[in-house]
Amino acid sequence: MPGEYRFEREARTPYSESYTIEDAEHSLGRIDVHYTNSVAYATLAVHESLSDDALQELIAEIDEQLVTSADPYREDFIVTVWRGQEIGTFADEPEFTSMACRTPMTLANLASNSSAKRPVVSQKSSEESTRRRIS
Secondary structure (H helix, E strand, C coil), X not given: CCCCCEEEEEEEECCEEEEEEECCCCEEEEXXXXXXXXXXXXXXXXXXXCCXXXXXXXXXXXXXXXXXXXXXXXXXXXXXXXXECCCEECCCCHHHCEECCCCHHHHHHHHHHHHHCCCCCCCCCCHHHCCCCCC
């Protein structure tokens, strides 16, 4: 149904946009859309609970609300879909980092695994390279 989903823009460049996707109750995922002269390419990541029918409706609404309004003369809209769980938001600055709710065991495993694979960073990030997640 049109209007069932809400799109909140997180970022915009001259040739791309990123949005979080929500319904009335939940965060459902995010989409990154990249525009070329004739084709719009998108990467759509949705929660694993979204059904195939709901996914088709969501893609149609993305096309209608976001892509066609930005580029009404495009020749094609190509979408790559990923389905899974949100783990969290990671950033250089701790105040921009959030983790999904976890059991104590999975949280301990994640902390252990991530600390073992953490890269060494020797320079401070610029403000432009980090952003605040809008909930």
